[in-house]
Each structure stands twice: as C-alpha cells, then as structure tokens.
Amino acid sequence: MLELHNIHKTFNKGTINEKPALCGVNLHLNPGDFVTIIGGNGAGKSTTLNAIAGVWPVDEGSIVIDGETITGYPEYKRARLLGRVFQDPMTGTAATMEIGENLALAARRGQKRGLRWGITKKERERYYEMLKVLDLGLEDRMTSKVGLLSGGQRQALTLLMASLQKPKLLLLDEHTAALDPKTAAKVLDLTNNIVTENNLTTMMVTHNMKDAIRMGNRLIMMHEGRIIYDVAGEEKKKLHVSDLLEKFEQASGGEFANDRMMLS
Amino acid sequence: MNLLALDPMRLFSALPGNIAQGIIWGIMAIGVYMTFRLLRFSDLSVDGSFATGGAVAVMLIVSGVPAPLAMLAAFGAGLLAGLVTGILHTVFGIPDILAGILTQIALYSINLRIMGGKANQPVSVDKYSLAVSLRNIPKALAVGAVLAVVLIVVLYWFFGTEKGSSIRATGCNPAMSMAQGININSTKVLTLALSNGLVGFAGALLAQYQGFADVNMGRGAIVIGLAAVIIGEVIGEALAGKHLNFFGRLLFVVVGGIIYYIVVGVVLWMKMPSNDLKLFTAIIVAVFLAVPYLRAKSQNSYAKAAKKGVK
Ligand SMILES: Nc1ncnc2c1ncn2[C@@H]1O[C@H](COP(=O)(O)OP(=O)(O)OP(=O)(O)O)[C@@H](O)[C@H]1O
Ligand SMILES: [Mg+2]
Numbered sequence: 217m218l219e220l221h222n223i224h225k226t227f228n229k230g231t232i233n234e235k236p237a238l239c240g241v242n243l244h245l246n247p248g249d250f251v252t253i254i255g256g257n258g259a260g261k262s263t264t265l266n267a268i269a270g271v272w273p274v275d276e277g278s279i280v281i282d283g284e285t286i287t288g289y290p291e292y293k294r295a296r297l298l299g300r301v302f303q304d305p306m307t308g309t310a311a312t313m314e315i316g317e318n319l320a321l322a323a324r325r326g327q328k329r330g331l332r333w334g335i336t337k338k339e340r341e342r343y344y345e346m347l348k349v350l351d352l353g354l355e356d357r358m359t360s361k362v363g364l365l366s367g368g369q370r371q372a373l374t375l376l377m378a379s380l381q382k383p384k385l386l387l388l389d390e391h392t393a394a395l396d397p398k399t400a401a402k403v404l405d406l407t408n409n410i411v412t413e414n415n416l417t418t419m420m421v422t423h424n425m426k427d428a429i430r431m432g433n434r435l436i437m438m439h440e441g442r443i444i445y446d447v448a449g450e451e452k453k454k455l456h457v458s459d460l461l462e463k464f465e466q467a468s469g470g471e472f473a474n475d476r477m478m479l480s
Numbered sequence: 481m482n483l484l485a486l487d488p489m490r491l492f493s494a495l496p497g498n499i500a501q502g503i504i505w506g507i508m509a510i511g512v513y514m515t516f517r518l519l520r521f522s523d524l525s526v527d528g529s530f531a532t533g534g535a536v537a538v539m540l541i542v543s544g545v546p547a548p549l550a551m552l553a554a555f556g557a558g559l560l561a562g563l564v565t566g567i568l569h570t571v572f573g574i575p576d577i578l579a580g581i582l583t584q585i586a587l588y589s590i591n592l593r594i595m596g597g598k599a600n601q602p603v604s605v606d607k608y609s610l611a612v613s614l615r616n617i618p619k620a621l622a623v624g625a626v627l628a629v630v631l632i633v634v635l636y637w638f639f640g641t642e643k644g645s646s647i648r649a650t651g652c653n654p655a656m657s658m659a660q661g662i663n664i665n666s667t668k669v670l671t672l673a674l675s676n677g678l679v680g681f682a683g684a685l686l687a688q689y690q691g692f693a694d695v696n697m698g699r700g701a702i703v704i705g706l707a708a709v710i711i712g713e714v715i716g717e718a719l720a721g722k723h724l725n726f727f728g729r730l731l732f733v734v735v736g737g738i739i740y741y742i743v744v745g746v747v748l749w750m751k752m753p754s755n756d757l758k759l760f761t762a763i764i765v766a767v768f769l770a771v772p773y774l775r776a777k778s779q780n781s782y783a784k785a786a787k788k789g790v791k
Contacts, residue, residue: 295661308659310652321649324642325661334645
C-alpha cells in the first residue's frame with residue numbers, strides 16, 4: 217500500500233543550520249498494516265509523515281501509494297489518498313466553520329469542488345449518525361463553530377474527517393499528545409475502532425511505548441533519520457517496554473537521555 | 481464653531497445623497513470583506529482597482545457603450561487586477577501587503593493610460609444614459625439598493641457552495657485546507673480576482689454617480705472599505721448578536737458604508753474642512769479596530785489579575 221524507497225531529506229541545505237533529517241528511509245506497508253512509530257525527539261518521525269504528505273518535496277527517493285508514484289505531487293494533490301490527524305488539535309479543523317461544514321469539506325477530499333451546495337441535507341443526516349457514534353454529544357451541535365470544541369473533541373472530529381473519504385493511508389502524528397490521559401485514551405479507542413472498521417492502512421507516531429506495543433500489527437523505531445528496528449506480528453505482541461528501551465540504548469550508543477521516552 | 485449657525489435642513493437634504501454614496505462604497509466594502517475577513521489577506525490593490533473600474537466604465541460609456549456593459553467591463557478589469565495581485569503573491573511569493581501595493585502603484589499608470597493620459601475624465605448624465613447619477617438621487621438610491629441586495633444574495637449563495645466553502649477554509653486554516661485537498665493558491669487567486677472585480681464594479685458606479693472618473697478616486701479606498709466592514713460588524717453584532725449569520729454580515733457591511741457616509745455628511749455639515757476627512761477616517765478605523773482588542777485585553781489583563789490577587 218505504501219512504499220518508501222531510500223528517502224532523503226536535509227533541511228536548510230548549504231547553510232549553517234543544515235540538518236539531515238531523513239537519511240535513506242525504506243519502508244513497505246501492506247494493505248491494512250497498522251504501524252506504530254517510536255523514536256526520540258528529532259528522530260525523523262514527523263519528517264517521515266510530512267514527506268509522505270508532501271509538506272515539502274524530498275531530496276531523494278520515491279514515494280508510492282497503492283501503485284501510484286506521488287513523489288512529484290504537491291500536498292493538495294496527495295490529500296486524495298491520505299487522511300491526516302496532527303499533534304495540535306487546532307491544525308486539523310477550520311475553527312470558524314461549523315462542525316457539519318468541516319465534515320463536508322473532508323467528504324469532498326480529492327473531488328472537484330464546484331458550485332454545488334457545500335453541504336446537503338442528506339449529508340447532514342449521515343454526519344448526524346456518525347457523530348452520534350463518537351458519543352461526545354456533537355451530533356446535536358452540527359451548526360456550532362468548531363472553535364468552541366475542546367481539544368479532544370476536535371481530535372475526534374479530525375479523525376472522523378480523515379476517515380470520511382476512505383484514505384489509502386492514515387497518518388497520525390502524536391495525535392493524542394496534547395490531550396489529558398483520559399481523553400487521550402478515548403481518542404485512541406476511537407482510532408482503533410475507525411482503523412479496524414475501515415481496514416485502514418495506518419501510521420501512528422507516539423511517544424507512549426505501551427500504546428505502541430498494544431496498538432497495530434507492526435512497530436518501527438526511528439533514530440537519526442533512519443528506521444533502526446522493524447517488528448511485526450507475534451514478535452511485536454510479545455514486546456515489553458524494557459525491550460524497546462534496550463533497543464533504543466543500543467542505537468544511541470548508551471547515551472540514553474530522552475526523558476519523554478522514559479516517562480512512558 | 482457655532483453650532484447654532486448650522487442649518488439642520490441642509491444636513492437633512494444632504495442625507496439621501498450620502499446614503500447613495502454609502503451604498504456604492506458599501507458594495508466596494510463587500511469586496512474588502514471577502515479578502516480581509518474571509519481570506520484574511522490584507523489586499524491594498526483595491527485603491528487602484530476602484531479607479532480602474534471608474535476609468536474603464538467612463539471611457540467605454542463616452543465611446544458609446546451602454547452603461548450596464550461598461551460596468552461589466554469594469555468588473556472584468558478589476559478581476560484582472562486582482563489576478564495580478566494573486567499571482568504576485570502565490571507564484572512569486574511576494575507578501576500580501578506588498579503584492580497589493582505593487583498592483584496599486586502599477587494601476588496608477590495604467591489608469592492614466594486608460595483615461596487617455598488625463599487625470600480626470602467627465603461623463604455627463606445629460607449626454608449619456610447612466611445607471612446612477614447624483615442629479616437623480618432617488619433613482620441612484622433605488623439602483624444602488626437593488627444592486628447591493630442582488631450582490632449579497634449571489635455572494636451568500638456562492639460562499640455556501642463547495643467552491644465558496646473551500647475559500648472560507650483557506651482563510652481560516654490553510655494547513656487543514658491543503659490536507660483536505662484544497663489548492664490554496666488557486667482559492668486565494670480566485671478570491672482576490674472576485675474581490676477586485678467587485679471593487680472595480682463599485683468604482684464604475686461611483687464614477688457615474690459623481691459624473692467623472694479620476695485617477696485619484698480610489699485613494700484611501702481600502703481604509704473606507706475597512707471602515708464600512710468594521711462599523712457594520714460592530715453594529716450588526718450589537719443588534720443581532722449571535723443571530724448574525726453570513727447574510728446579515730454582508731448586509732451590515734453595506735449598512736456600515738451608509739453609516740460611514742452619513743457621518744461624513746455630518747462632519748462636512750459642521751464645516752470641518754474636507755481636507756481633514758482622510759485623517760478623520762483613519763482615526764475612525766483605528767478606534768474601531770482598537771476597541772475590540774482593548775476590551776478583550778481589559779477583561780484579561782495582568783494589572784487586573786494583580787489587583788485581584790491582593791484582595
Ligand atoms: N521544517 C523544518 N525545518 C528545519 N528543520 C526541521 C524541519 N522539520 C524538522 N526539522 C528537523 O529535522 C529533525 C527531525 O525532526 P522531526 O520533527 O521529524 O522529529 P520527530 O521524530 O518527529 O521528533 P519529536 O518526537 O520531537 O516530534 C529535527 O532535528 C528537526 O529539528
Ligand atoms: Mg514529531
């Protein structure tokens with residue numbers, strides 16, 4: 217479903233701030249794979265997701281989704297294939313627009329936007345049912361502005377938006393990091409439901425190692441712009457947090473000093 | 481100043497004319513609303529495209545083109561001006577304010593060319609059939625009101641469509657818009673073009689109303705447009721509160737233009753020198769922009785927090 221071939225990306229090339237962020241990333245995802253991604257700060261996790269989403273062009277390598285090479289597409293053209301939820305709950309939705317309007321925008325991802333009405337009555341009925349499933353009381357607030365919602369509600373809505381037009385690949389970049397533990401757990405549950413129900417191929421970046429082990433069928437660890445560990449199936453299920461910490465220590469040459477990873 | 485020496489009848493008799501001008505500038509302000517509020521783009525090209533609209537319309541009318549067609553052409557000319565600003569911004573990466581200023585300056589020369597090298601071109605209502613004229617204010621009021629309402633209805637519809645929604649999303653959250661597959665460069669260019677088209681159309685109306693096009697007729701248009709947008713917002717929110725929907729917002733932009741021109745009428749009636757008008761306008765806009773900010777700040781101030789902490 218996704219193929220990354222030898223992706224390289226260096227930021228601020230040729231300046232004093234030159235920063236190689238991806239140094240030959242190779243990855244192959246099968247349809248329905250749900251991969252969790254861990255790694256220390258600056259390891260290149262977000263950069264990998266951004267490379268796929270097309271936030272900027274990569275320096276080298278190719279990106280293929282479902283047989284279609286998208287390396288040369290600008291961001292808005294790739295959107296048709298991708299669902300995305302960001303770390304900051306503000307990023308994924310339009311605050312001054314209504315809940316229904318946000319969903320309607322997402323429902324037209326990858327389609328031509330013409331002079332038809334932006335949201336139809338039938339759509340509203342469909343969204344009502346979908347919002348009801350979230351169990352956040354949003355179904356009765358369809359005409360409220362999204363800016364009035366809490367961070368957790370916004371992330372849940374963004375998830376729904378990302379899956380509305382079934383994407384080939386769902387990209388989640390620490391999408392629960394800004395939420396309180398209880399809300400985070402709820403949004404993770406919702407993530408699991410949406411991914412399984414729609415059988416979505418998914419990449420989820422997290423700093424919570426327990427979640428990384430518990431969720432999905434595959435786990436990769438990144439370090440200094442490379443994938444240093446890739447495990448799937450039964451082997452992944454048997455992992456413990458201590459195994460991951462050890463792996464990480466090996467990779468970073470013993471100088472393990474990442475308190476964000478320690479915490480979880 | 482001796483207020484008793486002022487004749488209230490004169491203020492009263494000037495009122496319809498002020499309202500007619502206010503409607504025309506209100507239509508112009510709807511264009512400003514589209515960029516400033518919906519797209520969140522400070523577009524200064526309007527000072528130029530307003531005069532372009534006036535110049536194009538007058539030159540066409542005096543060469544025998546019917547007024548409605550000339551006004552359509554003025555819309556088209558404004559559209560092109562907005563297109564240029566949009567391309568300068570999206571293709572060449574020039575910041576919004578600068579892109580607008582470049583277009584505005586370029587249009588000054590172009591407008592002079594359109595008017596055959598003259599800074600001013602008259603169009604007499606005695607010789608040509610004009611859509612509006614200050615010589616027939618009741619008609620100007622009627623035509624202006626009908627045009628404004630039609631425009632508001634059309635724009636209300638347009639911004640409810642898929643295309644219109646994608647423009648609103650672009651203004652609100654560009655990152656989200658791209659993630660939803662919206663080409664934000666093309667929505668920006670489209671909005672700038674439509675906005676300036678509307679501004680050019682309003683310029684055509686004003687030129688006919690006053691009986692001439694002038695290369696300086698758009699000077700300060702952006703500030704007057706902002707004044708109308710902001711006055712309309714403050715009043716609309718005060719009157720309608722939460723019930724102010726998009727239709728109401730557009731309507732109150734025009735109301736804002738009318739109120740602005742009524743105030744201008746009062747100021748002139750009080751024999752304030754008309755040269756001071758721009759200063760006066762700038763102060764109005766600055767105050768209206770500052771008040772919501774200062775009010776929010778006073779509700780949320782460090783000094784207040786410190787005082788409360790002491791108690
Ligand atoms: N747009 C950018 N411009 C310059 N440098 C960048 C940019 N984006 C990322 N980087 C750099 O690239 C490196 C990898 O960053 P990335 O955001 O991918 O890390 P990450 O693995 O997501 O880390 P975190 O856990 O902190 O989110 C970092 O050194 C970062 O500073
Ligand atoms: Mg990151």
